[in-house]
Amino acid sequence: MATSGIGQQYDKIAAWWNDYHMDSAYGVAQIMRALSFAPSQGNALDVGCGSGGRIIRRLKEQGYEVTGIDASEKMINLARKNHPDSLFIHEDIRHWETEDRFDFIVAWDCLFHLPLSMQKPVLSKFCNMLSDRGVMIHTFGDSLGKHTDSWQGQKFHYSSIGMTQNIELLHENGLSVLHLELDQFPEKHVYIISKKLYKTEPDRLPLVGAHLT
Numbered sequence: 001m002a003t004s005g006i007g008q009q010y011d012k013i014a015a016w017w018n019d020y021h022m023d024s025a026y027g028v029a030q031i032m033r034a035l036s037f038a039p040s041q042g043n044a045l046d047v048g049c050g051s052g053g054r055i056i057r058r059l060k061e062q063g064y065e066v067t068g069i070d071a072s073e074k075m076i077n078l079a080r081k082n083h084p085d086s087l088f089i090h091e092d093i094r095h096w097e098t099e100d101r102f103d104f105i106v107a108w109d110c111l112f113h114l115p116l117s118m119q120k121p122v123l124s125k126f127c128n129m130l131s132d133r134g135v136m137i138h139t140f141g142d143s144l145g146k147h148t149d150s151w152q153g154q155k156f157h158y159s160s161i162g163m164t165q166n167i168e169l170l171h172e173n174g175l176s177v178l179h180l181e182l183d184q185f186p187e188k189h190v191y192i193i194s195k196k197l198y199k200t201e202p203d204r205l206p207l208v209g210a211h212l213t
Contacts, residue, residue, distance in 0.1 A: 006113045006156075007071030007092070010050070013152050014074035018051040022082075027108050027191075028054055030183060034137035034193045035062055035104065037178055042103030043067070045129065047093055047138075048110025051078035055106060056086060064104060069093060094118055101131040107138040108191075116146050116159040120169055127173035130196040136175070140166055142188040163190060170194045 041063030046055055049068030059066050066086040070076050076090040105126055114122055130136055141160030148157050167177055175194040183191055
């Protein structure tokens with residue numbers, strides 16, 4: 001079982017995170033938008049699931065069987081208590097592999113902690129984990145680069161390949177972009193909803209409902 005630095009950092013704030021986000025509305029509207037494009041039920045993967053809470057509850061309400069993965073052992077332990085009927089995995093997403101395929105993948109506010117060199121490999125891995133017509137929602141910074149910031153008394157590292165490269169990578173892996181939005185403008189936070197095409201479908205679909213501000 002891999003242990004990463006980011007996992008240890010989130011171990012330190014796991015109890016606070018659980019209390020703060022258990023019933024918060026942060027990101028819920030965006031995830032519900034993504035679910036409106038997705039199958040009505042199936043298997044869902046929550047990447048960087050933390051202690052579970054608001055996101056996993058919505059997935060289960062929509063009829064999904066949920067698998068959560070997080071690098072923080074303390075977060076995973078809390079998630080298992082919060083959702084004893086779901087599967088939770090303590091692992092570094094950079095190294096985790098599975099033969100399972102998912103109808104819905106959410107990676108909300110977690111990929112930006114990866115090193116810049118790992119952004120494309122990990123996002124490509126998620127694309128390959130999607131079933132045909134599966135839907136993914138993930139977040140990232142709007143421009144290419146990396147930086148550090150202090151939060152909850154710790155220094156966190158962030159990186160992003162930006163909007164253009166995220167869109168290109170999705171297309172290269174057979175996904176169509178359905179919605180892209182700078183949802184916290186003027187903050188540089190972006191979320192994107194994409195859908196994996198059947199092999200018999202056209203390799204591109206028109207961009208639907210994109211909002212850049």
